[in-house]
Amino acid sequence: MRRFLRTAMPAACLVLVATCLLAMPAPHAAASERAAGFAVDDYFRLRRVTELALSADGEWLVYALDGAAPEQARDAARVHLHALQTDIATTPKALADGRDFAWIAGTGELAFLADGADGSQVHAFDPATTRTRPLTRAAAPIERFSVSADGARLAYLTRARPDPAPSLYERFRNDDAGIVVDSEALSAHDFVNPHWDITADAPAPRLWLMEREGGAVAVEVPGEVVGGLSWSPDGRRLSVVYIADAAAQPRGGRTSVGVVDAASGRFEAVAEATAPARDALGMRYEGGEWSPGGRLLLRRIRERDPWVSDSFPDWALVDPAPLPPTQRWHPGEFYPSGLRVTVASERELLVESTFAGVRSLFAVDPDGRRPADAVAGLDGSSELFRFSADRSIVAFVNQSLTRPPEIHVRTAAGVRRLTAFNAAVAARVRFGAREVRWRGSDGVEIAGWLLEPPHDDRGRAPWPLVTHVHGGPSFPFPDAFAAYFAYWPHPLEALAERGIAVFVPNYGGSHSYGMDVAARGGDLPLRDIATGVQALVDAGVADPARLGISGHSHGAYLGPLLMGRERIFRAASFAEGAASSVVMYELMNEYANREIHDAILGASLYEAPQRYLRDSPNLHFAGAATASLFEGGAYGTALFMLGFPKAARRAGMPAEFVIYPQTGHNLAAPQLQRESAERNLDWFDFWLNGREDPSPDKVARYARWRALR
Numbered sequence: 123m124r125r126f127l128r129t130a131m132p133a134a135c136l137v138l139v140a141t142c143l144l145a146m147p148a149p150h151a152a153a154s155e156r157a158a159g160f161a162v163d164d165y166f167r168l169r170r171v172t173e174l175a176l177s178a179d180g181e182w183l184v185y186a187l188d189g190a191a192p193e194q195a196r197d198a199a200r201v202h203l204h205a206l207q208t209d210i211a212t213t214p215k216a217l218a219d220g221r222d223f224a225w226i227a228g229t230g231e232l233a234f235l236a237d238g239a240d241g242s243q244v245h246a247f248d249p250a251t252t253r254t255r256p257l258t259r260a261a262a263p264i265e266r267f268s269v270s271a272d273g274a275r276l277a278y279l280t281r282a283r284p285d286p287a288p289s290l291y292e293r294f295r296n297d298d299a300g301i302v303v304d305s306e307a308l309s310a311h312d313f314v315n316p317h318w319d320i321t322a323d324a325p326a327p328r329l330w331l332m333e334r335e336g337g338a339v340a341v342e343v344p345g346e347v348v349g350g351l352s353w354s355p356d357g358r359r360l361s362v363v364y365i366a367d368a369a370a371q372p373r374g375g376r377t378s379v380g381v382v383d384a385a386s387g388r389f390e391a392v393a394e395a396t397a398p399a400r401d402a403l404g405m406r407y408e409g410g411e412w413s414p415g416g417r418l419l420l421r422r423i424r425e426r427d428p429w430v431s432d433s434f435p436d437w438a439l440v441d442p443a444p445l446p447p448t449q450r451w452h453p454g455e456f457y458p459s460g461l462r463v464t465v466a467s468e469r470e471l472l473v474e475s476t477f478a479g480v481r482s483l484f485a486v487d488p489d490g491r492r493p494a495d496a497v498a499g500l501d502g503s504s505e506l507f508r509f510s511a512d513r514s515i516v517a518f519v520n521q522s523l524t525r526p527p528e529i530h531v532r533t534a535a536g537v538r539r540l541t542a543f544n545a546a547v548a549a550r551v552r553f554g555a556r557e558v559r560w561r562g563s564d565g566v567e568i569a570g571w572l573l574e575p576p577h578d579d580r581g582r583a584p585w586p587l588v589t590h591v592h593g594g595p596s597f598p599f600p601d602a603f604a605a606y607f608a609y610w611p612h613p614l615e616a617l618a619e620r621g622i623a624v625f626v627p628n629y630g631g632s633h634s635y636g637m638d639v640a641a642r643g644g645d646l647p648l649r650d651i652a653t654g655v656q657a658l659v660d661a662g663v664a665d666p667a668r669l670g671i672s673g674h675s676h677g678a679y680l681g682p683l684l685m686g687r688e689r690i691f692r693a694a695s696f697a698e699g700a701a702s703s704v705v706m707y708e709l710m711n712e713y714a715n716r717e718i719h720d721a722i723l724g725a726s727l728y729e730a731p732q733r734y735l736r737d738s739p740n741l742h743f744a745g746a747a748t749a750s751l752f753e754g755g756a757y758g759t760a761l762f763m764l765g766f767p768k769a770a771r772r773a774g775m776p777a778e779f780v781i782y783p784q785t786g787h788n789l790a791a792p793q794l795q796r797e798s799a800e801r802n803l804d805w806f807d808f809w810l811n812g813r814e815d816p817s818p819d820k821v822a823r824y825a826r827w828r829a830l831r
Contacts, residue, residue: 159552159576159619162799165607166792169543170527171506171519175223175232180510181207182249183517184223184232185529187543203249204540206515206531216247216254222266227273227511233257235264244278260338265327270357274334275384277351277360279327289319310709315757315786329362331384341387348377349460350410358384359442361410361418366395376406379420381442393420393445408435413465418442422451428721429596430640432459433633437486439468452488457598457633464509474507476634479557479569479598481505483518496532503602504530523555523571526603552576553618557601560657562630563649566638570627570654571599572663573618585623586668586810588693589655590614591684593675595631595647596640609788610674610697610753611799622670622806623663627654629680643722648684655690666690668810671748672802674698675787679739682766685750686742693809695751695802698758698787701740701765704731709761740769749776749809749830753798755785776809776830 166189173186183204199213201220217223220234231246241263247254258264260280267278290312293301311318326346332338343364350363360382365375376395382388398404404425411419421435436451457476464472471486472494481503483494497504502522509516514534521527526544530537554574562568575585590612592599599605604615614624628635629650630642642650658664670693673681678699685691700706707719707727720726723733735741750770754760760781770777780801782794789795804820805827807813814824 158550160547160550160615161619162613162616162796162803164547164550165604165611165613165799166796167547168526168604171529173221173223174506174508174517174519174529175225176508176510176515176517177225177230178227178511180515181205182225184217186221186223214247214252216252220245224269226269227271229273233267233269235267244276258332258338260330262328266351268351268353270353271355272357275353275357276332276334277353278330279347279351280330281327282325284324289316291316291318306712309711309714310761314761317757331360331382331387339387341382341389343380343389344391345378348375349408350379352410352412354412354416354442355414356416360384361412361442363408363410376404377408379407379410379418381418391444392418392440392442393422398425408459409463411463411465413439413468415468416442417468419463419465419471421454421456427641428718429631430637433457433596433640434637439465454486455634455636457596462507474505476598476600478635479571479628480601483507500537503600521603522601523573523603524551524553553615558625558654558658560654562646563653564646566642568627568629568639568650568654569635570625571601572658573614573624575618575621575623582621584659584662584665585621586670587623587625587655587658587664588617588670588672588806589625589627589651591629591651591671591673591677591681592626592632593673593677595676595680596633598628598632598634599626606674611789611795612672612674612695613799613803616799616803617806620803620807622810625654625658625664627651647680648687651684652688668692670694670806670810672696682739683742685748686739686746689746691748693749693806695753695805696766697753698755698763699766700759700762701769702738703734704738705765706762707734740765743769743773743775746773746775751802751805752777752779754781755787755789756781756783757785758787778826778830
């Protein structure tokens with residue numbers, strides 16, 4: 123979600139507002155007084171698997187959990203070690219603060235990163251003796267490492283601590299003389315985010331190689347290593363993903379792939395990125411995973427479209443030498459980029475990817491794609507697949523829209539659920555979910571998800587309906603539990619539990635549904651959402667008099683555009699969007715403008731200002747009557763949001779604007795997540811159902827909203 127696009131009120135509109143408000147039912151107690159079901163508190167009881175590592179012999183599984191509520195943190199262990207043969211799980215104290223777990227072949231030990239006085243270092247843990255020993259003593263903190271397949275070698279990246287020089291944010295507030303700035307690189311973030319320089323201008327990492335018990339040797343790579351670190355099966359070569367000219371690409375980069383000979387330290391480029399030219403596309407390469415026979419998997423991304431290209435790379439297995447010009451490539455569709463790939467043979471890949479909104483494991487070969495045998499018979503989404511050395515045992519996480527995540531293990535005997543850490547949350551889920559499909563205005567089939575109120579409410583349709591417009595726009599909302607809450611805490615599941623159906627369209631621009639859907643531009647995404655809502659109204663699912671809409675990031679640009687054009691929504695809530703494409707263009711750095719906005723709209727703001735005015739949502743609010751909640755992060759795009767409440771008030775729309783302190787594009791602090799989730803839940807219940815929560819701490823909130831009404 124880091125990237126995203128984009129006078130007096132007539133008397134007739136005042137009549138429309140009055141009519142809508144008179145039609146609302148009288149306020150009464152919130153639905154929370156009914157039988158207990160999934161509620162806002164349950165988002166903070168939910169635990170997610172952040173890491174999974176299976177030993178080569180399939181006997182040990184280590185996993186890390188995240189997501190316990192602050193009040194539970196002392197009793198909620200984060201790292202667990204599971205002996206699969208005895209089914210005994212422990213929580214070793216030595217691993218409590220560890221991360222990036224990887225089993226070391228030939229030793230039975232578990233390697234991991236942990237912070238100490240010398241910064242992050244690699245350690246080894248013996249599950250039989252529970253002893254821990256350091257493997258590295260690097261002068262700078264280690265941020266990534268990889269152990270060779272035979273366990274004999276270790277590669278790692280160190281990154282020096284950031285320069286203590288003051289950031290632009292600090293200098294703007296503390297310097298006593300004028301500051302000469304680079305207007306090409308400057309953006310609004312330099313003015314509002316005190317941590318921006320740390321992420322934008324971090325020192326380049328350095329690559330090191332070492333024998334298991336020997337000293338480390340630095341390896342020179344012609345550029346900045348940003349990924350990869352994949353060892354060949356014999357442990358003699360290491361592939362790396364790097365950016366040759368990182369200084370010229372401050373917020374991303376055209377990556378290349380190269381190979382390091384472990385014995386000599388000699389580096390050789392295999393596939394080098396190229397910048398776009400007048401008669402040629404830009405080209406970059408990812409991957410570097412090795413086949414059993416010692417070939418490299420490469421993914422070639424031709425830069426046709428900044429939104430689409432990443433998910434439609436060509437792939438090939440190549441020799442670890444400079445690419446021949448006649449190399450044969452196979453077309454693919456993978457989402458997201460940077461996904462985990464296992465090269466099963468010289469012909470077949472096992473790819474953890476998303477297809478048609480379902481995350482799973484797929485077998486990919488030159489002839490196409492099919493679900494892998496490991497997921498046979500499973501529904502919902504599965505991820506974090508980890509294999510034993512002979513792939514006879516596989517561990518993974520499985521979940522669905524109505525089923526919280528749990529770890530599963532497949533052996534020759536079949537699949538069994540290994541954990542039940544979300545059992546209490548699962549027991550409170552009463553809402554239902556199903557896929558819905560409809561035809562866009564041009565006949566192309568579009569898909570999405572419908573969260574339905576509990577069974578005892580099913581006969582009460584048509585329901586009030588909130589349509590959630592996801593961000594990205596490439597992000598396809600998956601068949602997974604509370605999949606959006608970590609980005610911005612829209613309480614979609616709690617809304618469904620309270621009796622408000624939720625529609626999540628994977629509209630044009632969403633990936634994993636093929637190029638025809640991913641590349642839909644112009645007004646087609648807007649029409650996809652509108653026709654989807656109309657299809658639910660026509661089917662008797664949605665009440666046309668009680669429609670709401672929400673969105674985050676790109677969804678908080680596209681959603682307000684739709685709200686202003688269709689005039690069918692009674693209530694709305696948008697977070698971290700952009701009210702004006704003109705203002706956003708002026709406040710972003712020039713790299714982002716050239717790479718994203720110029721490419722999407724076909725010209726710069728200065729060449730075609732009318733296109734940017736047309737794509738500014740807040741210029742289309744006149745005549746709308748939607749009660750609109752706008753939310754932004756003080757370190758994120760709150761500045762870009764400011765035009766929304768101003769335009770809404772001028773149009774006569776009830777509007778409230780909330781800025782969350784110390785918050786970027788994604789709302790991460792638990793107390794603020796809870797505040798936003800409860801505010802959104804109450805907002806839609808108030809404007810769509812006329813209900814008020816009688817809690818004493820919400821009296822002032824409802825007084826403000828009644829005044830708006």
